[in-house]
Amino acid sequence: MKQVTEPASLVRTLFYVLKDIQYNVRASKWQEHGKNGGHYTIWVITGGSGTIAIGGNRLPLGRGTCCLAAPDTAAELTAGEDGLICYRVSFESWSVCGAGPGSASGRNEPPGGGFPFQGEARCHPFSTCLDYLESIHRHRDSEDDLEQLDNHVRFQEWMRFLLAQNRSSSYEGNMRKAVEQSIEVIKEQYQDVWTVNALADRANVARWQYSRLFKELTGQIPLDYLNGVRIDRAKKLLLTTDDRLYDIAQNVGFNNEYYFNRRFKQTLGISPGQFRRHYRENARVFAPFLEDFLVALGITPVVECSHRGWGRQEYLGLHDVPVLDLAEEDEDDLSRHHPDFIMLDSGFDKWIPNDRLGRLAPTFHMPHPGEDWRSTLHNAARLLGRTDRVEEVIRHYEQKARDARSVLGRSTRGQTVAFLRISALGISLYAGPDYGYTGPILYKDLGLAPHSLVIEMEQETRKMTLPPEWLERLDADHLFITFDRRHSSVPGEEREMLETASWHALPAVKQQCVYEVDFMTWMNYGVISNSKKIDDVLKVLA
Template sequence: MGNLTQIYHLQTISYTILSVNMQSYSHTYFSLFILISGNGTLKTNHETIHLMKEKCVIIPPNSHVEIHTADEPLCLYQLTFNTIYLSESHAPTSLFTSVRELRLLPFSQCNKLLEAIYRCRQAKDEHTIFEQHVRFQELMLFIFEQNQPKPILQNDRQSVEQSIQYLHKYFGRDWTVEQLAELAEVPRWSYSRIFKDITGQIPLHYLNSIRIEKAKQLLMTTNDRVFEISQSIGFNNEYYFNRRFKEHVGISPGQYRRSQSNNVRVFAPFLEDFFVALGITPIAQFSHSKWGKQDYLGLQDVPDIDVQFGEVDRLFHYKPTLIMLDAGIERWETCLHLNKLAPICHLNHPGEDWQSTLFKIADLTGKTSMMQDIIMEYEDKVQKARRILGKSVYGQSVAFLRISSIGITLYAGPECGYTGPILYRDLGLTPHPLVWKIPLNQRKAHLTSDQLLQLDADHLFITFDKQHSIYEHEERTILKSSMWKNLRAVKSSCVYEVDFLTWMNYGILSHSKKIDDVLNVLG
């Protein structure tokens, strides 16, 4: 640990209004002039500094300056201080060797420190004197941090990156884009463009994201009140903080804190896979009269709620503390009034990006420490399966079909849908040419009779959707047709039926089970 060579000791602070046209100034101590309002100039033998609101000027001891006011008086804080050297080898900081301007951004932060120092100016008790000393040291640190010399040949992008690091450190201060651009010494229009290029967000949205992440940490690790947390991270208004927090996280700060407890009672229809992967057993699971339950999750002892026939009122008896829904829930009208039972978190579930969804749920439930192991285990499984399949079915084509009483649906390639990213991207299987004909932004396509005849894939994975069946097994009538029986995969007995809800799911456990199913028949 390094040793301090000097400290700065405050001598006086005053709030001064200068109204005379010209005033000479010299002092035996260092002086700081910090302008609150007004306009004028400060002249030395060598230069002239224009004085205006939010300007700061350092004046070394025994320097002679002239202060000229303009049309209105200059209102300023005047601080004098001296340096106390703590070692024999010392030299004054280069920042204070000449009369010069100093940068103070954001100025609101500087103003708060000045007001705190000024309030203590007549203190007699030791506690208040010490508080003034601490606040003055904070002000000096603030000045030093803002006025470090810019590295030689630093380009605009490096300057913006440096300001982003500064933002992470001082997110609690009141920032504007103009202040950040000035801090980086980059034009505002260019600053915002470079900032978004680096972070993907505009500056103030990024700042709010930093603050919300800090708030989440404080909600999990302290018993501080929400109001105290909002103040400490830079939100002066608790209502505004609550609104921003809910926009980012999906639930209120209080609900987030409760969700971090080990006894969270959650109902998350169609999202159970993610909770089970994180070691959380939901208090109830969704079911569907035609589709059944997600048996692969092993939730046999967890009661099920039929979302199709409006059994959600039964949830009242299970006393959920959190209900999590994704956008797909809108198709089930019975789930649209669950807010009467418990706080609802509306999750933006991007489907194919299951890692993002898993992280959001882990974050909400305090399980982020498990993420790395879960993902590494899955990726290890993928690599092992890929090596096996690369030898056993190299060059053989594969397709996935969802079959119902109203038709046959072919699922898309490696970028879209429940199955393509696993079969073709993760496992490296070869899609049938018909799969490539599905538009890139489409997850599936209905097959006409002519298209089905063209489906000469070497291997077919199929699942049956009973939703539209009027009588039992109606969805299977296609299997009796000559058109079906003449398919290459059917003739060679390379058709593999898989569980509907296991394969029609984006969860990591679902994907892991798909890999098992593929290996069982192709490995």
């Protein structure tokens, strides 16, 4: 009987062949679209901004972005207002297969078969990525054989640099799963003594990889996350038991009461004892001009702030809540309302100094990054024990915004919008989708098109007073306006700013597409105010 010999296992090795490397400087609004042929294409952005659409997914571009498209994949690249600067690298993926020496054969990989990812890729540190590309680009046309080989080696090293960060092998997946399991262990065994080394050893992952994956999964480093779990457990014990602070600290894993107090106050802004006293019953909260966040969380403030020039936040419906006029009253007037707790954002001390408020009740200074109202809402919920309501509030708002965006996309196609704040000092134009009370709602959440003057405003500027020549260029299809009475010496003075020929010549004025909105509703960052803005827009544009 003839013996059958099993063939040796084939060895398959991938390598990459550089086809072209370009350094492109593109002007504002430049576009490139089409299929990239039978090769891979990587764009590495070194300056400017823009967007790229690959396989139906649209991604924003900025310095440090790296994107890859597989062979025969449609890609559309668009430069932003400030242009776009990038490296464009084209290459092929080849494999060498064989059963042993002398039997190898090369072949080009089919689309997607030789590279483990498509779309946006990690390329950190970006300086290392640029070092590779600058060197490869500099030597791309060398006619020296040895230099050509050196450049081929540089290109392979750059490929390895990308693959090491973006591989989709089971190895990376297994590490991530191990870190996820260790997070569940922390939640269950938070009382134990843990170090990062101990957690990494338990997961059988190198410490540096463990810390990286842990932060990707939770947004925090391991020990901060552990202390957060302990603080959350301590809050529950403070509210539901009469245990001593020492016993609670020991129970949740802090080895001494002093360290427990310090970590608790760093996290919540008040001591464990203050937390217990003020949340055993419904706290009487004073939160000047943050009342929007309280009401969204189901809390009625003990008093509502008002200002003679702006009025009160009527849109909150707090008609039975006492009003404190900051222009006429002080902390003595506030003390008559007996607040248990005071929640402030930065800048309030121009009306009542912080040290004087601190004598009335425990005072917490709320991080309030303005446009990021979600962060403020989360902070308020953690402080006030209402974390169970946050996601529902945010989910309801985002669904409302999506529904409105869909409607407005049909009714305002090709039309532009701007928002103006008008006072006796002048007419101010508010910024685009990232800054100010109005831009993130109008242009980001609702997808309305900003007027060109809005786009021309300096970055990170929330508003600017329009000079006459800019006002004459304001040919937006729709204008939303509100009046600031604070600087008016006589009633109605701010409205006189519109009694000019330049104003009456504007297209929106002629077409009666100017819509006055409530000042306190629109000059506010709260989730309820943002929801009301959506209502106002739908009322006139849907």
